[in-house]
Amino acid sequence: MLTVIEAISSVMIRITTVPINSDNFTLTCDVSGPYDMIYWMKDNMHLNMTNSTANPLMSYHIKNNMLYFTPVNRVDDGTYECVATNQAGQHKSPTYMLLVNYGPLNVRISGPDKANMGSSVSLTCSAETQPDCDFHWFFNNPLSPSVEAGPVITFSVTKENAGFYQRCEKGSL
Structure with missing residues (x-):
């Protein structure tokens, strides 16, 4: 008697939403071919419930062929693999x-404390964010159209340019 065991032909990870900090997120393992077991790996380490309880910032559970993050957090960043056997x-x-x-988190504007009339001044805005954010600069009124886009604004110091410079940032979510 000859027993033929069909090999697994394909294993793929599927997502249906964007992973946003503090939201629920799910990875699904799609398997083509018969399988007995599925397990998950993060950064080449086997994931199990012990990992989830060892780090209070990681909150996930595994059910069937899905890895549920409840919620997903920045500490969950890494490489994931699904293994079917x-x-x-x-x-x-x-x-x-x-x-x-x-993000954006820890938004900062840096530039000189003083500037002489007629000199050129640059202000730089930075923020912690994933993905990178878009910066828009506003002069005196955040409801008016932005005067410049990008993390740096440069202008000449004149009476007309004296005022309140503010940035508005948004991530590309």
């Missing part, structure tokens, strides 16, 4: 790089 062997998914979207 049967008697013919194991088959790994391509690596999925999880980058959790967040």
Whole structure:
């Protein structure tokens, strides 16, 4: 008697939403072919419930072929793989790089404390964010059209340019 065991032909990780900090997020393992078991790996380490309870910032659970983050956080960033096994062997998914979207946080404007009339001044805005954010500068009124886009604004010091410079940033979520 000859027993033929069909090999797993494909394992893929599927997502249906964007991973946003503090929102629920799910990775789904799609397997083509018969499998006996699925397990998840993060950064080449086997994920299990012990990992979830060891780090109070990581909150996930595994059910069937899904990895649920409740919620997903920046500490969850990393490379994920789904591994399906049967008697013919194991088959790994391509690596999925999880980058959790967040921010902008710690927004800062830097520039000179003083400037002489007629000189050129540059102000720089920075923020912690994933993905990178778009910067828009406003002069005296944040409801008016922006005067400049980008993290740096440069202008000549004149009476007309004296006022309140403010930035508005938004992530590309």
